[in-house]
Amino acid sequence: xxxxxxxxxxxxxxxVRTFADSSGQRxxxxxxxxELTAFLPDGWKVExxxxxxxxxxxxxxxxxxxxxxxIGGLIYHGQHDGGGNGGAPTFSVNLTPSNGWCxxx
Numbered sequence: 001x002x003x004x005x006x007x008x009x010x011x012x013x014x015x016v017r018t019f020a021d022s023s024g025q026r027x028x029x030x031x032x033x034x035e036l037t038a039f040l041p042d043g044w045k046v047e048x049x050x051x052x053x054x055x056x057x058x059x060x061x062x063x064x065x066x067x068x069x070x071i072g073g074l075i076y077h078g079q080h081d082g083g084g085n086g087g088a089p090t091f092s093v094n095l096t097p098s099n100g101w102c103x104x105x
Contacts, residue, residue: 001064003037009050009057016055016076025100032074032101044069053090054080056101072105 007013020029036046036059043064051058055076061069075092077084083097084090092104 001043003040003042004045005033005037006045006047008047012050012057013048016057019055028100032103035103036074040069048074051075053092056090070105072103074101075104076101 016029017026020026036048037044040046040061045062047060047062049058049060051073053073053075057074058072059074060071063069073092075084075090077090077092077094077097078099081087081090081092083099084092084094084102085097086093092102094102
């Protein structure tokens with residue numbers, strides 16, 4: 001059984017895709033989304049949820065026996081959060097400022 005991405009927030013995902021289209025970042029967003037499952041063994045699942053940060057997600061990996069793997073966020077960074085300087089509204093830190101989605105664990 002291949003790795004699955006379970007989307008528990010389909011409306012939020014569509015809103016983020018619309019935003020990504022309007023900002024010219026759709027390809028970068030879809031690449032990061034695919035990376036959430038790219039390196040997992042068959043049978044694993046990644047569950048995706050809405051996050052409090054704008055245009056961002058919370059995710060959890062699960063093994064076939066439902067043991068948790070990594071937990072993290074697919075966080076959108078940009079001018080609104082200083083590129084990931086740790087401040088509001090994302091409260092996430094990047095070593096180098098970024099504009100787009102980053103995977104955090």
